Amino acid sequence: MKVRFWGTRGSLPVAQKSSAVRDKIAAALVAADGRRFADTAEAARFADDTLDFATNGTYGGATSCVEIEAVGGPSDDGAFIVCDLGSGLREFGLNAMARCAAGHARLYHVFLSHLHWDHIMGFPFFVPAFDPGAKIVIHSGHPDAETALRRQQEEISFPVAFDWLRADISFRTLEPGQRYPIGAVTVELIAQHHSHVSYGYKFTDADGKCAIYSTDSEHKIDRMDGESAFVDFFTECDLVICDTMYSLADSISMKEDWGHSSNVIAIDLCHEARAKRLALFHHEPTYSDADIQRMHRESIRYEELTREAAPLDVICAYDGLTVEI
DSSP states (O other): OEEEEEEOBOSSOOOOOHHHHHHHHHHHHHHHTTOOOSSHHHHHHHHHHHSOHHHHOOOOOOBSEEEEEOOOSTTOOOOEEEEOOSTTHHHHHHHHHHHHHTTOOOEEEEEESOOOGGGTTTGGGOGGGGOTTOEEEEEESOTTHHHHHHHTTSTTTOSSOGGGOOSEEEEEEOOTTOOEEETTEEEEEEEESSTTOEEEEEEEETTSOEEEEEOSOOOOGGGGGGOHHHHHHHTTOSEEEEEOOBOHHHHTTTTTTSSOOBHHHHHHHHHHHTOSEEEEESBOTTOOHHHHHHHHHHHHHHHHHHOOSSOOEEEEOOTTOEEEO
16 A cells, blocks of 8 residues: 655645745755755755755645555455545646556545545646546545535636536545445545544555544544544554644644644554554644654654554655555
8 A cells, every 4th residue: 555645734725935945045055064066966965865854845735635545455446546635636636647648547536534625625626527538436424525516616716617527526425334345445434523524534455454544633632531433443553644733732722622633642542542653644834844844853752752562653744755554
């Protein structure tokens, strides 16, 4: 199983400001300390080998979109499997079209966590939706998913009506507590704490490898005894992609009841569930790359301090990251 992150921000897309780019260049020049490079390739090697990620790269600015690639199993139809339709969907769509031109099936299984705008805003720009040879099945725990996607393409909001899309698009409502063989995976979902409800998904492949997509869910540190359902859902999973939008301080103070969680609570849940790897996800849009990197380092340290058994590998998702399970 491979997991590709096409969009990892929460709430709204963001772009690097000129001041942030300047600060990265300045930090790189200081780190170079007067070195001279024969060409850009040598300079790039120096950047890769010496600079930290927040200086050398970026966590990106697209909103939620994650691809799950798996093969095998009796229901494997060669389809793409996609979680959420945030602005990262546009980049995924362009990449998918290139893969389809090389022979990939033009079939897409989409799983929506919920219907807030940052999680569906990429669909009007999804190139495969204009492909008359494509089939797109949109799975959700919400029976009103079609209403939400049609509404954002009404004339008052967008110039291209939903009915002008050429792909074969259908909607399927899933129920928590059921197991669905879809494509090369078996899918389960769980209701989460968020406005208008959100759903987390568990994807299990033919080899028993498991990935969790759980974003836009608020887990309160003073009510962790009521989180047993999530511990069960996460149990011994190979990768848990979890909403870690806020610091613990923010999540229990000024942003309580906003429907999001913290890195600390995600680690606590994964430790209790004996999960193997956690991906910090749905990054706060006001956080800089340096802020996100700082949270990642603090998360690794917190995991080390609270670990009681097997270690939990804590990674930080960014646009363009691929994780192999």
